[in-house]
Amino acid sequence: MTLEKKLIEKTYYEGYLKDRDESPIEVLGQLYIAEQRKNVPDLTSIRFAQGELYFQYHDYEAAIFKWENISNELEPWAKKNLADAYLELEEYSTAESFYKSIVTDSELLQTEISLQLFSLYFQKGNHEMALGIINNLVATNPDYANIPTIAKSYYEEQQNWEKAVELAVNEGKRTDGLKWYDALIHYSNLGVVQQFEPAYFMESLKNLQEIDFATFERLAISLWKNYQDTPHYLTWVTVFNSIYEPAPSEAEEGLAHILQRAYAHLISGNYSIKEVQEIVPALLANYFLSSTGQQVVEAGSAVLAWNEMFKQSIEHSVVAKAEMVINETTETNVSFQQFMNLFESIIKWAEKHDIPLDKKFTQKVQDFLPSDHYQLLMVGSAGSGVNAYINELVGETILAEDANAILTVKDNDYLEINEVTNSGLTSIDTLTNFYKELLVQQESPRVFQLDTPSHYLNQNRWTVTTAPFVENASYADYAMLADSLLFVINERSVFSYNEYEQLKQWKEKSPFLTLQFLIYIDDLDNEKVAAKRLQKATSAIQHYFPDSKIFIYSKQEDRKVQLDEVSRYYQNHFTGRNMNEERLQSCISIIQDLITNLLDKRLDMEDSLKASLRIYEEMVSKLTGAKNQLIDMEAAKSELITKQFDEIKTETQEAIKNEIPAILKGCKDFVKEDSDYSKMHVSLNEEMNKRVNQYINDILSPRIHRSIEEWIEASHKQLEDGQLFLHELSEGFNGIYKEHPLELSCDFVIIEDWKRDARRLSSGLRIEPLNIFNRFNASQVFLKSAGKLLGAIQQNNKMLQSRYQKYLETEDFSEVASSVSTAVLQHFDFYEKGLENDIRMFFIRPKVTLEQFAEEKTKDIEEYKDLLERLKNNPEMFHDPLKLFELRLLQYDWLANTSKPVTTWM
The missing domain is CATH 3.40.50.300 (P-loop containing nucleotide triphosphate hydrolases)
Incomplete structure (x- = not known):
């Protein structure tokens, strides 16, 4: 074991234990005492070794004491060990200071310090620093002490999928280790690789394809599922086509099946032909060369169909092999149902785009051809x-x-x-x-x-x-x-x-x-x-x-x-x-x-759209005109109806002005010679109120009721004329635009409301008793005083009668008439305030109908204009779907394996 290895593992002390049977502590103690007895003792190395033993026995304070003040070549390692001890004691700041204070040229020691700092920051929860250190270790010394494995665990724990994927890609390429490709498959299955461009995995796929095809297939399929339904999908297919070296795939969900579904997806109408025309040939070649069993026939038919539509777009060798496969096939490999599904897809597409078809014939096709x-x-x-x-x-x-x-x-x-x-x-x-x-x-x-x-x-x-x-x-x-x-x-x-x-x-x-x-x-x-x-x-x-x-x-x-x-x-x-x-x-x-x-119907479709556009624009113009006519009519009807109602008020006011004074003057017959003139002012006031109320109830109220009934009848006729106008308007509109029926119905419930309110108005005319005779004008004061003073003397009655009667004959009672008018007309005011709103609500339904219909058609106009513009600028939006339908038909034709008919009349 090298010295550095011993220093890393803290087994430097074992060098002192050779040929010794005593315990390590005892041996080092004896060596320490022996060294101390020398004239110039050097205890540094022994102290360093003793520190290692104390560390192993978890006596970190003793270890720290031994490692302090070591100044020979072991000093950097001693400082590192000091930091390790403080780390074990969870004194993170002290440990960090010691780690950072170490100056050394040893790459190994620097790596160990970095690993310990990574552990320290991880324990402290300082993931920013931990991430920086582990990233640097992976970049500078990936072969040391399972650093990639440590990094992998850390990235996964922190769910730092970007770094985890990068690590798996780089380590896979660096080591050719399948475990890294398995990790990449795992990340792909988790769905965390979509942030990477497909080209990022190109080298990994190429490398893995050479190392282990089964793992390559699993990775490719997993990546495929990630990129499908994303903006990167076409790029992914292009990347895959460029690196894939086809090999027969018999797995139930192997690459052949993935390629089959990919081809179906690319020609499903989700993409324009321009987008996929350069991609599909290589995809089909790969699909065909990867297929086995019955699937190779379907793949071969797809190759031949595409090559028939897009001449010489697929390699000749692939086309030749596909022809051989189809020619050797004796069975029909397509069903009536597949043809019918294609037929129905075309019908639905045509209906969606408002292209007229003979639906009777298409129905017979669906009835007859599959029939037995x-x-x-x-x-x-x-x-x-x-x-x-x-x-x-x-x-x-x-x-x-x-x-x-x-x-x-x-x-x-x-x-x-x-x-x-x-x-x-x-x-x-x-x-x-x-x-x-x-x-x-x-x-x-x-x-x-x-x-x-x-x-x-x-x-x-x-x-x-x-x-x-x-x-x-x-x-x-x-x-x-x-x-x-x-x-x-x-x-x-x-x-x-x-x-x-x-x-x-x-x-x-x-x-x-x-x-x-x-x-x-x-x-x-x-x-x-x-x-x-x-x-x-x-x-x-x-x-x-x-x-x-x-x-x-x-x-x-x-x-x-x-x-x-x-x-x-x-x-x-x-x-x-x-x-x-x-x-x-x-x-x-x-x-x-x-x-x-x-x-052949593209031009017909454009003409149909233009015709519809003209009709809709004309409709909107007519609808707008009709709405304006309705607004004008509503205003005219409202003005006329309210004016006629106002005339009733005016007539009532004039009647009260003229008739109330006459009624009050007529009260002179109430003043008789034998009347009690001491209370005449009170009695006469009561009589006057009585006659005013009698006039209101017996004459004015019935008259008002008749006038309002006549007004309601006239208003009803006006509103019926308005409804008739709208009915004629809608009939004329529907006669021109039969497919877009318009109904303009008004709300006649307001007539019943008016009748109910009229009954309430005419039957509810009540006024408070008026102070008619007890006012403070001179004549009234005189008569009132005279009556009190002279009324007790019988001889004065003739004179008082004459005075009262003369007063009643000469008084104009205009103020009283005005008070009565005000009291009566306040009932009209409540009725009148709601008239304009009632008339507005009467016409609101047709008005809203016209507005909504115009809005709908305006929206249709914008959609049609947009569609026409797109048809003009992008004719492929019409042709591409039909071309793809034809492509499917060509494939079915190859799969049908039918012989072409010879002309016969039998």
Whole structure:
């Protein structure tokens, strides 16, 4: 053991124990005494050794005493040991001072001091200093005393994941130790590596791939999961592609499966093609070369599909190997459901972007292609008897001849009729109603499906569809859904060249479609003539379609025999064909047609958006105008209604002004010669109040009630006119914008409120008794005084009567009338204050409706403008999804492993 090693472990004293059997303490004590007896004793080394022993026995004070004042070459170590002792005594400040005071050239001692300081700071909780020291130790002396392991534990305890990851990366590269890569996998699984750019792990991955592939795979998969759904994902895929050397991966969740999901994610529509076009080729190559078993077929199909769409983007050797894998595969490796899922995804995308589709046809695609029934398309020119023949098949008359619609008939336990519309299925309850519906023509072809009991349809597993045989692409599309076409002609007709051309076009829609003919004989009038016509019709068919089967069906012959012949033919016919493969190829053709059609609709979409934008802008303009009209009308109605109410007040005020004085003057008949004039002023005041209240109750209140009722009726008419205006406004609006109905209803509850308040007003006119005669004008004072003084003398009554009556005749009572008017009109004031608010609330609902509708359409306008701008500047936002749909279709095409059809009419 080296000296420095002994000094580190505090076993320097063992050098004094050679060949000695006594205890270490005893040996050192004897050596100390012997040295002390010398003329020039040197006790330093022995004291140093004694300090070590005391330290081991935890006698730190004695150890400190021994290590003090050591000044030879052991001085730096003695100071370090002193600090260690103070550290054990938890005298951290003293220990720190000693550690920092040591001056030495020994790298080993410096490292030990740093380790002790790290321990000291850790115990004190000074993690800033502890982190600085351990970082420095890792950087300068990583090979010493398990420093990386100490650092790893510290970083993990402190959850300093940045340093922990850096340590694992650096130590993995430095030592090639798998434990460091395992640590890195652990950190990645914890999800703490996302703060690092993917390129940071490139060297680690390259190194690990050479050392241990299984660990490399675990690390790569873990990092993959970390970066997925982050802004670094594409960078990560690029980094991985650049370092990965593909190797077959059979693990259930191995790299091959990760690469498979990554490819699916990149082409899912979350990214533009521009973003992934440079990344996918390498990813696919890695995916293909990592796959095993059945997965290699799917990977190979993805390679071929991508390379077909983006020519020469994948290495030729990879493409060649993928072609070999696919060519050696004899089975179909894609299901109808996958095709249907793709088809439905395209439909949903189109609906989301407001691209019009023939939903009736798409519904039939979803019904027909996955079905286990054979799809027979039966058509014929007008008067051919095709629907009559279908009735023969069914066993009862359910179809009228020459129905101008697409009709599908299949077996069912009971009759059920539905119309296929753009919004779904609409049930039709009876055949009578069905026939009525057939007479109603619409812009687009109508589609009906009839489920009815039928022995032949059930026995043969047939679904029969018929459509008008006219030049219309909407009808011809249904040929793509059929397994075979049976063209029906009447024996009185001749198969024409035009019919041949049209059948040829329908056939081109569906290369696998086979074609047979049925000559329908409904009436045999002359056997020789009929035979001649039949021969002529048969010859015409054979001229154009020499290989097609020709059936003859006569209503005069046995129905069962003839139908059985057709059944046997088709049973053999379908048995001899690979229907599953043909249906898959039909799926491919239909989806390809759909994608092509949608690609052509970009301009249509822009035109549709522009048209919608114009409509919405016009709507907002009209809505704003309507709102302004409503505001003006509300103000006009409010002004008129309140003015009319104010007129009632004015009329009432004038009536009181004119009628109250007359009533009070009329009180002179109350003053009689035999009255008690000593109390006349009191009695007359009471009489006057009585007559005023009688006037209010009997005359004024009914008059006010009638006036207010008339006012309410007139106001009601005004508000009804306003509602009528709004109704006409909404009708005109809805007539133009049928898809956006507008309802502008006012709140007529205020009329009932007004009627209730009117009853309260007119029945609640009460005024406090007025001090009419007891005022302080000269005449009243005189009469009051005279009455008291002279009223007791009977002879004076005549004079007092005359005086009172003259006073009543000449007094104008305007102040009294004003008081009565004020008392009465205060009831009007409460009523009047709420009128403007009532009228505002009457119109509030339509006003809010107009505002909200305008806001919604303004928002739509902004969204449409933004979408148009993005379509203009980024056409790929429209094309990319369709291109990715087509890419998936290409892959399914390779997986379907179908043979391309040869032209045949059979």
